[in-house]
Amino acid sequence: MxxxxxxxxxxxxxxxxxxxxxxxxxxxxxxxxxxxxxxxxxxxxxxxxxxxxxxxxxxxxxxxxxxxxxxxxxxxxxxxxxxxxxxxxxxxxxxxxxxxxxxxxxxxxxxxxxxxxxxxxxxxxxxxxxxxxxxxxxxxxxxxxxxxxxxxxxxxxxxxxxxxxxxxxxxxxxxxxxxxxxxxxxxRWAARQAEPGEGPVIEEFTLTEDDLRTVRLRVPAATDPAAVAALCEDLALHDWLLTTVVRLLDGRLGPAEGPDALTALRPAVEHLIHLWMPAARGDHALRGLWNVLEQNPGFTRQWDNLVQRIRDRLALLNALTRQPIGP
Structure with missing residues (x-):
């Protein structure tokens, strides 16, 4: 049976x-x-x-x-x-x-x-x-x-x-x-799943008070969360660089000359300018999100403008120090 x-x-x-x-x-x-x-x-x-x-x-x-x-x-x-x-x-x-x-x-x-x-x-x-x-x-x-x-x-x-x-x-x-x-x-960042067939996108990047930034993203379901974290760490690094240089130079690119002007510019030149390298690492599928930030708010555009102002001021100071003193 x-x-x-x-x-x-x-x-x-x-x-x-x-x-x-x-x-x-x-x-x-x-x-x-x-x-x-x-x-x-x-x-x-x-x-x-x-x-x-x-x-x-x-x-x-x-x-x-x-x-x-x-x-x-x-x-x-x-x-x-x-x-x-x-x-x-x-x-x-x-x-x-x-x-x-x-x-x-x-x-x-x-x-x-x-x-x-x-x-x-x-x-x-x-x-x-x-x-x-x-x-x-x-x-x-x-x-x-x-x-x-x-x-x-x-x-x-x-x-x-x-x-x-x-x-x-x-x-x-x-x-x-x-x-x-x-x-x-x-x-702070939060990433939800994108709709099927859609790629990664930054929905919102916000600067708030007390040095806080928030980022809202959508990413495909298969995206490694560690890769999203790496992208946001890169964003946080470059936001810090931009924020710090703006504050270092705030009100200090006026008519100041001589030692005072050099004191204001020196930290940015010695320690920060060479660090700007967005999307140098990270998941290739997410690097395109930097294009959104380059368009609005325009990270690199603002950074390049600051760096050029610093270089122009240093060139001016150098020219002034070479001028003869007196009649």
Whole structure:
């Protein structure tokens, strides 16, 4: 007697896919009178002893730390006040450009839906940089909530990035003698999935008060969130450069001559001008997004104008110092 055929297995539930990637970046000048070379930079950014630091020397010196994880169990910021609990890990990394500009970046990708109850921590640890909601994630409201900023008890990616930055700024390698006066800048970003067949796009780039910038993007579903984070880190770096040079020169390109004018121009010339290199690295599929920023607000156009004004002023000062004094 043959056994009856087994009933067909129920269709497998498709795994939940990330529908939102978001992060926050801190950018500042390294408090070191001299820039760090590749070896010292790698020592500074060795956040984990079990993984190597990435060092790239072309087209400029760029050193990036291994990724570290921070476990979170909190509410997701939402623009409509919806209380959505998320559990998982936040990925954090730091980078140093030309031994001079330090960045700390925290980012995550969030699933569309998760279980109704929290899983054991081991589950979340094997999915680094992923947040699972308990239930459904309202992706639009969550994206806007991240850009608006965290409230009490909510996911605060900026706080996590700040923690890594603070640790690095206290490193014994640093002499705490910054070569110029500048502020830290913050950049928050949120990327939702683009419609099928559509490419990546920057929907909005906003400069707000207190050195905060926000970026809203759409990217194809297959885009690596780490690549989006790298794009935003590059944007944050060049925004910091532009912001810092504007502030260094604010009101100082008037009729000042001699030592005062040179004192104003020297930090920009010695430490910043050579660092401008947008889209030097990163995912080729996302580099085209820089074209949007070049059109509006016109990053490189403004930068080139500032650099030309600095060079014109230096040429004028040089000509004036060569003129004979007196009749």
């Amino acid at each position: 043959t056994a009856p055929p087994a009933p067909p297995a129920p269709p497998a539930t498709p795994p939940a896919l990330p529908v939102l990637a978001c992060g926050e970046i801190r950018t500042c000048v390294l408090p070191s009178l001299n820039p760090l070379d590749a070896r010292a930079a790698a020592q500074l950014l060795r956040l984990r002893p079990d993984e190597r630091v990435l060092v790239s020397e072309r087209p400029n010196l760029y050193v990036r730390s291994p990724q570290t994880l921070t476990g979170v169990d909190c509410r997701m910021p939402t623009s409509n006040g919806a209380k959505v609990r998320v559990v998982g890990t936040v990925a954090t990394r730091a980078a140093l450009t030309e031994g001079r500009i330090l960045q700390s970046s925290a980012h995550v990708r969030a699933l569309a839906r998760g279980p109704e109850r929290r899983r054991p921590w081991g589950h979340y640890l094997i999915h680094p940089g992923v947040l699972e909601p308990l239930g459904r994630l309202p992706e639009h409201e969550a994206a806007q909530g991240v850009l608006d900023g965290a409230g009490h008890g909510e996911l605060d990616l900026g706080l996590i990035a700040d923690g890594t930055l603070t640790t690095l700024l206290r490193h014994p390698l640093l002499d705490q003698k910054a070569p110029l006066k500048s502020r830290h800048t913050r950049l």
